Amino acid sequence: MNPLRNDCFALPPGVNWTPVEEALERLRSRLHPVVGMERSVPLSQVSGRILANDVYAPRAHPPSSNSAVDGYAFAGPLTEVPCAMPLVDGRSAAGEPYMEHVPEGHVIRILTGAVIPAGTDTVVLEEDCEVIDGQLHLHGTLKAGANLRKTGEDIKAQDKILTASTRLTPTQISVLASVGVESVDVYQRLRVGVLSTGDEVKPVGSAVTDWQIYDANLPMLSALVVQLGYELVNLGHVLDRAEDVKAALESGAERCDLILTSGGISAGDEDHVSKTLKAHGDISNWRIAIKPGRPLALAMFQGTPVVGLPGNPVAAWVCALRFGAPAMALLAGSGWFEPQAYSMPANFHKNKKPGRSEMLRARIRDGQVEVFGSEGSGRVTGLAWSEGLVELNESAQQIEPGTPVRFIPYGSFGL
Numbered sequence: 147m148n149p150l151r152n153d154c155f156a157l158p159p160g161v162n163w164t165p166v167e168e169a170l171e172r173l174r175s176r177l178h179p180v181v182g183m184e185r186s187v188p189l190s191q192v193s194g195r196i197l198a199n200d201v202y203a204p205r206a207h208p209p210s211s212n213s214a215v216d217g218y219a220f221a222g223p224l225t226e227v228p229c230a231m232p233l234v235d236g237r238s239a240a241g242e243p244y245m246e247h248v249p250e251g252h253v254i255r256i257l258t259g260a261v262i263p264a265g266t267d268t269v270v271l272e273e274d275c276e277v278i279d280g281q282l283h284l285h286g287t288l289k290a291g292a293n294l295r296k297t298g299e300d301i302k303a304q305d306k307i308l309t310a311s312t313r314l315t316p317t318q319i320s321v322l323a324s325v326g327v328e329s330v331d332v333y334q335r336l337r338v339g340v341l342s343t344g345d346e347v348k349p350v351g352s353a354v355t356d357w358q359i360y361d362a363n364l365p366m367l368s369a370l371v372v373q374l375g376y377e378l379v380n381l382g383h384v385l386d387r388a389e390d391v392k393a394a395l396e397s398g399a400e401r402c403d404l405i406l407t408s409g410g411i412s413a414g415d416e417d418h419v420s421k422t423l424k425a426h427g428d429i430s431n432w433r434i435a436i437k438p439g440r441p442l443a444l445a446m447f448q449g450t451p452v453v454g455l456p457g458n459p460v461a462a463w464v465c466a467l468r469f470g471a472p473a474m475a476l477l478a479g480s481g482w483f484e485p486q487a488y489s490m491p492a493n494f495h496k497n498k499k500p501g502r503s504e505m506l507r508a509r510i511r512d513g514q515v516e517v518f519g520s521e522g523s524g525r526v527t528g529l530a531w532s533e534g535l536v537e538l539n540e541s542a543q544q545i546e547p548g549t550p551v552r553f554i555p556y557g558s559f560g561l
């Protein structure tokens with residue numbers, strides 16, 4: 147794999163505010179997959195992994211024509227009713243096919259999933275007929291091929307069933323298994339480091355005083371990384387000391403393909419993440435025209451990209467999803483994505499400043515988008531309450547109930 151360029155996030159001179167779309171486009175165009183391949187990984191271990199190659203079906207699905215119902219098979223169509231047909235001795239059950247030819251004008255007992263015997267091509271549902279003295283009595287007409295699942299109607303042998311870069315879901319694993327694929331080549335898991343910073347921040351479980359807060363971001367970002375299917379590298383928490391931040395980033399750069407940091411990236415006296423990245427890496431402190439998350443740092447540190455997230459938990463979450471998730475997907479081999487948004491009517495009022503995007507914590511109720519009561523960037527309850535984000539673009543200003551807004555469910559980010 148090619149290494150990433152050190153100046154890959156640099157902004158052109160003189161550029162200050164970066165619109166969201168431009169920031170996303172810059173990320174998309176400067177990053178590329180950095181992971182190697184793991185060959186022949188068994189299906190039991192591929193959930194959430196990313197396919198490295200296209201997969202072709204070694205056999206058809208279904209492999210032979212079979213019945214979709216419990217009933218009786220005969221040669222269709224059936225156009226003249228009522229009628230009666232003699233029942234042959236024997237039956238076709240799933241896993242126990244009837245190997246002989248069914249004579250013309252005869253019917254045979256067949257069960258769901260059983261191979262359709264030679265001489266038949268149509269199945270009548272058992273509820274729609276009755277057997278009296280060895281004769282099957284039918285009252286309704288049937289088209290030829292009724293209640294039949296034809297060979298290869300779902301997948302033909304050699305069909306391409308999945309494409310490279312697909313992140314494997316349980317349902318896709320079922321498709322692989324259905325045609326007998328035992329193992330696939332996947333990309334190695336992207337190793338994502340998570341580092342939390344701040345003198346006031348204490349890991350959950352430690353003793354705290356009133357001027358200290360528990361670390362909400364490290365557990366949140368760690369859970370995000372795991373849920374997105376990446377390998378979590380816990381870089382822990384460091385104080386706002388340049389040498390500690392540097393040591394943690396060095397350790398991360400050795401072990402990770404990307405590092406997410408929390409806090410210390412705006413321009414304050416104690417913003418040691420941005421200072422360290424400036425002193426030892428190649429940073430572009432992007433002032434993105436977005437609320438929350440205005441300060442977002444993108445940097446290369448010893449060859450490893452660093453996404454410096456703001457400390458406020460809401461801003462950290464929004465930026466991790468809007469910028470981090472597509473960037474990680476690209477590095478991991480599943481490709482850049484633009485999250486699927488749905489246009490839905492708002493059920494809220496909002497006056498918004500033009501010139502910046504805003505992301506509001508949101509959810510859908512009764513076909514309308516509601517937003518959390520407070521936009522405070524430290525309000526973690528709004529994160530737990532929300533099921534997605536509303537993205538208001540730069541030009542949006544006045545939102546009234548009924549105004550269509552872009553709702554992005556968390557599922558659209560891969561969660």
Ligand SMILES: Nc1nc2c(c(=O)[nH]1)N[C@H]1C(S)=C(S)[C@@H](COP(=O)(O)OP(=O)(O)OC[C@H]3O[C@@H](n4cnc5c(N)ncnc54)[C@H](O)[C@@H]3O)O[C@H]1N2
Nearest residue numbers: 342344347361362363364409410411412440456457458461
């Ligand atoms: N003069 C300016 N001040 C600030 C600006 C600005 O543009 N000019 N931007 C504000 C915005 S917007 C944000 S967001 C923050 C981002 O600052 P930092 O990334 O440097 O974050 P910190 O100052 O370290 O922390 C901000 C806030 O979040 C709390 N925090 C930090 N880490 C955690 C954690 N792991 N768990 C929970 N809460 C955390 C921290 O205590 C602060 O309250 O800067 C504004 N200021």
Ligand code: MOO
Nearest residue numbers: 438439440461523
């Ligand atoms: O990113 Mo800050 O949280 O906009 O308030």
